[in-house]
Amino acid sequence: MSEQQATMRSVAVAAGVSMSTVSNVLSGRHEQMAVETRERVLAAVASLDYQPNHAARSLVTKRTATIGLIMSEVTNSLYPPVTVGAEAACRRSGYGLLLANADDADSERRGVDLMRAKRVDALVVFAVSLLDADNQHLYAAQAAGMPVVAINRHLPVDAPLSAVWFDHTSGGRIATQHLVDLGHRRIGHIAGPANRMTGVHRRQGYEAALTAAGIPRHPTLVAVGDYSFASGERLMLQLWRERPTAVFVAGDAMALGALRALSRLGVRVPDDLSLVAFGNPDLVRYATPAITTVDLPVAMAGRVAVELALRRMQRPEEKEVRLLDTSLLIRETTAPPRRGKGIGRG
Amino acid sequence: MSEQQATMRSVAVAAGVSMSTVSNVLSGRHEQMAVETRERVLAAVASLDYQPNHAARSLVTKRTATIGLIMSEVTNSLYPPVTVGAEAACRRSGYGLLLANADDADSERRGVDLMRAKRVDALVVFAVSLLDADNQHLYAAQAAGMPVVAINRHLPVDAPLSAVWFDHTSGGRIATQHLVDLGHRRIGHIAGPANRMTGVHRRQGYEAALTAAGIPRHPTLVAVGDYSFASGERLMLQLWRERPTAVFVAGDAMALGALRALSRLGVRVPDDLSLVAFGNPDLVRYATPAITTVDLPVAMAGRVAVELALRRMQRPEEKEVRLLDTSLLIRETTAPPRRGKGIGRG
DNA sequence: ATACGCTACTAAAGCGTTTTAGAAAGCATG
DNA sequence: CATGCTTTCTAAAACGCTTTAGTAGCGTAT
Numbered sequence: 001m002s003e004q005q006a007t008m009r010s011v012a013v014a015a016g017v018s019m020s021t022v023s024n025v026l027s028g029r030h031e032q033m034a035v036e037t038r039e040r041v042l043a044a045v046a047s048l049d050y051q052p053n054h055a056a057r058s059l060v061t062k063r064t065a066t067i068g069l070i071m072s073e074v075t076n077s078l079y080p081p082v083t084v085g086a087e088a089a090c091r092r093s094g095y096g097l098l099l100a101n102a103d104d105a106d107s108e109r110r111g112v113d114l115m116r117a118k119r120v121d122a123l124v125v126f127a128v129s130l131l132d133a134d135n136q137h138l139y140a141a142q143a144a145g146m147p148v149v150a151i152n153r154h155l156p157v158d159a160p161l162s163a164v165w166f167d168h169t170s171g172g173r174i175a176t177q178h179l180v181d182l183g184h185r186r187i188g189h190i191a192g193p194a195n196r197m198t199g200v201h202r203r204q205g206y207e208a209a210l211t212a213a214g215i216p217r218h219p220t221l222v223a224v225g226d227y228s229f230a231s232g233e234r235l236m237l238q239l240w241r242e243r244p245t246a247v248f249v250a251g252d253a254m255a256l257g258a259l260r261a262l263s264r265l266g267v268r269v270p271d272d273l274s275l276v277a278f279g280n281p282d283l284v285r286y287a288t289p290a291i292t293t294v295d296l297p298v299a300m301a302g303r304v305a306v307e308l309a310l311r312r313m314q315r316p317e318e319k320e321v322r323l324l325d326t327s328l329l330i331r332e333t334t335a336p337p338r339r340g341k342g343i344g345r346g
Numbered sequence: 347m348s349e350q351q352a353t354m355r356s357v358a359v360a361a362g363v364s365m366s367t368v369s370n371v372l373s374g375r376h377e378q379m380a381v382e383t384r385e386r387v388l389a390a391v392a393s394l395d396y397q398p399n400h401a402a403r404s405l406v407t408k409r410t411a412t413i414g415l416i417m418s419e420v421t422n423s424l425y426p427p428v429t430v431g432a433e434a435a436c437r438r439s440g441y442g443l444l445l446a447n448a449d450d451a452d453s454e455r456r457g458v459d460l461m462r463a464k465r466v467d468a469l470v471v472f473a474v475s476l477l478d479a480d481n482q483h484l485y486a487a488q489a490a491g492m493p494v495v496a497i498n499r500h501l502p503v504d505a506p507l508s509a510v511w512f513d514h515t516s517g518g519r520i521a522t523q524h525l526v527d528l529g530h531r532r533i534g535h536i537a538g539p540a541n542r543m544t545g546v547h548r549r550q551g552y553e554a555a556l557t558a559a560g561i562p563r564h565p566t567l568v569a570v571g572d573y574s575f576a577s578g579e580r581l582m583l584q585l586w587r588e589r590p591t592a593v594f595v596a597g598d599a600m601a602l603g604a605l606r607a608l609s610r611l612g613v614r615v616p617d618d619l620s621l622v623a624f625g626n627p628d629l630v631r632y633a634t635p636a637i638t639t640v641d642l643p644v645a646m647a648g649r650v651a652v653e654l655a656l657r658r659m660q661r662p663e664e665k666e667v668r669l670l671d672t673s674l675l676i677r678e679t680t681a682p683p684r685r686g687k688g689i690g691r692g
Numbered sequence: 693a694t695a696c697g698c699t700a701c702t703a704a705a706g707c708g709t710t711t712t713a714g715a716a717a718g719c720a721t722g
Numbered sequence: 723c724a725t726g727c728t729t730t731c732t733a734a735a736a737c738g739c740t741t742t743a744g745t746a747g748c749g750t751a752t
Contacts, residue, residue, distance in 0.1 A: 055404035056738035256632040286602040402708035
């Protein structure tokens with residue numbers, strides 16, 4: 001019940017050795033050590049149910065065995081898998097995961113402050129890839145000796161941070177290529193916002209695929225959204241007037257919105273229109289019909305980010321940037337175009 | 347850049363006072379203190395950009411200003427809002443949030459060990475409400491002086507833990523009542539698993555509402571699922587053979603599955619069948635049609651849980667249990683029953 | 693015999709706070 | 723003039739660990 005927590009001193013006394021010896025046994029440093037002594041110490045540790053005091057240890061080692069995670073946009077569908085992946089990697093390495101959420105640039109900055117105050121060993125920041133994001137506070141943290149790794153953040157090439165980035169361009173190409181392969185030529189695009197690198201890149205992928213297939217780009221077939229359900233719905237309504245036979249929607253929530261619009265319009269998917277989404281498949285796979293998606297390996301991103309952070313702690317000079325591949329998950333919303341005219345009331 | 351982190355000693359020197367004075371100023375304890383001295387100290391703090399070392403502080407106060415959060419079932423739709431709510435409450439109180447995920451009873455136990463090793467001040471555990479859950483490790487933590495509050499966990503009344511619980515029974519009643527009010531009499535139920543208190547309670551609510559409305563219970567109108575999309579789909583297919591005019595589905599993922607089944611069957615919602623879901627509305631509101639839901643105030647649960655934890659730290663003897671109300675969000679899947687026969691191929 | 697090296701351990705300083713006990717200075721009281 | 727009371731500040735111990743420098747004991751080379 002309320003027995004005093006065992007301390008290293010009490011373990012030392014119980015084992016009849018000095019504290020230094022206990023410390024050496026537990027850290028496994030000095031290997032010149034009598035087997036009998038080691039065993040006596042371990043027995044004492046076990047019998048007293050000793051657990052080292054992290055605070056005391058941190059005080060001298062100047063490390064906390066904790067990694068900070070700052071998550072932007074908690075409503076983002078990528079939030080859970082990133083967090084889960086990061087936590088798993090932390091746990092595997094014996095690190096704790098300190099979580100902070102951020103709604104905007106300012107709360108992100110406060111989150112970084114918090115992490116610096118708490119002296120986490122490294123920081124992982126998941127971002128919304130804004131083109132004009134301010135990174136100074138991250139650079140400052142990195143310069144102060146706290147490795148920072150950015151996930152999905154738009155960074156200049158010479159930024160001092162390790163980073164994980166998704167191959168949005170290739171993802172956009174794959175999505176569009178899939179539609180081309182099915183025989184579509186009149187392929188629309190509901191794009192991400194122009195101030196987000198993800199939006200820009202996915203669109204570039206879309207355009208590249210069209211060009212590669214010798215399909216002329218048609219500006220009226222592209223509508224720019226903001227990744228929200230509402231924008232997906234609105235823009236699909238608008239885009240349908242152009243009678244595409246397929247649409248590549250650059251976000252998962254927008255794809256759900258598009259589906260709603262199509263349902264209102266009486267357009268059948270995939271019979272009258274094919275649809276490919278982009279993002280976290282968990283969100284769209286349970287729609288009806290199940291939406292074909294380009295999958296962002298988000299849990300992996302969380303995992304890789306903390307691995308990069310851990311590595312940077314060892315070799316602070318070696319910045320690493322990791323590009324993660326996307327993959328196409330074909331489900332029920334894509335099919336060859338129907339011959340003949342489009343239908344619907346639009 | 348790499349200037350040494352300021353310590354309390356350097357602040358003291360800069361301000362020309364003792365460390366004790368600096369400490370007193372910062373903690374705001376002693377109020378008998380010359381204004382001029384206080385200002386000198388604060389100026390020194392600011393100019394040196396001093397940040398207290400948490401580890402050193404923890405070592406003497408024996409508190410870490412950190413709360414642990416253990417989340418069961420990361421794929422649960424409640425994961426993000428609970429986490430967000432908890433984090434917000436922590437931040438507001440100047441606490442950090444240490445996150446650990448758990449897939450099963452064993453990893454939950456390891457999570458608790460981790461939290462005890464890290465000496466968090468309190469522990470919040472989000473659970474899956476299993477009827478036969480083992481709580482001994484939680485009781486042990488509480489007994490060891492670390493307040494534990496359980497969210498959505500099935501606990502005996504005399505459990506020593508503070509707890510947050512949703513009113514699943516009332517939620518089930520509200521959902522069913524809504525259907526009754528619309529004029530439905532033949533109301534089916536896709537229930538949660540029998541080994542989860544949530545499932546049992548929601549079903550009891552359903553049955554209570556029927557009884558109150560004088561509608562006889564019909565066993566074939568109830569199917570027991572496991573909260574998965576797949577079970578929702580399968581059971582809806584099965585339940586349709588009984589030709590209900592409305593169904594109360596006890597989970598959000600199951601409701602999505604049910605919608606898929608109905609689409610396959612060619613049953614129109616809500617024209618041919620009304621549907622009410624239960625859980626996190628964020629999951630089902632973007633379905634087409636948008637599903638009427640009984641909303642679990644999950645973010646609030648996370649927030650309240652850490653508030654209870656904080657309070658329990660002050661008054662360890664006062665265990666508190668908080669029951670959170672649910673509310674009905676009416677959307678597009680519920681309507682009065684059609685007169686005449688049911689339709690569909692089923 | 694002395695110096696040396698090796699093995700297996702230990703003493704003690706130090707990490708950066710909080711907190712307890714108390715000191716110095718000024719002033720009123722008997 | 724001694725005493726006591728305030729007010730404002732300080733000295734120093736303590737928290738529980740890691741780590742550096744070093745020692746005791748003993749065998750071996752010179």
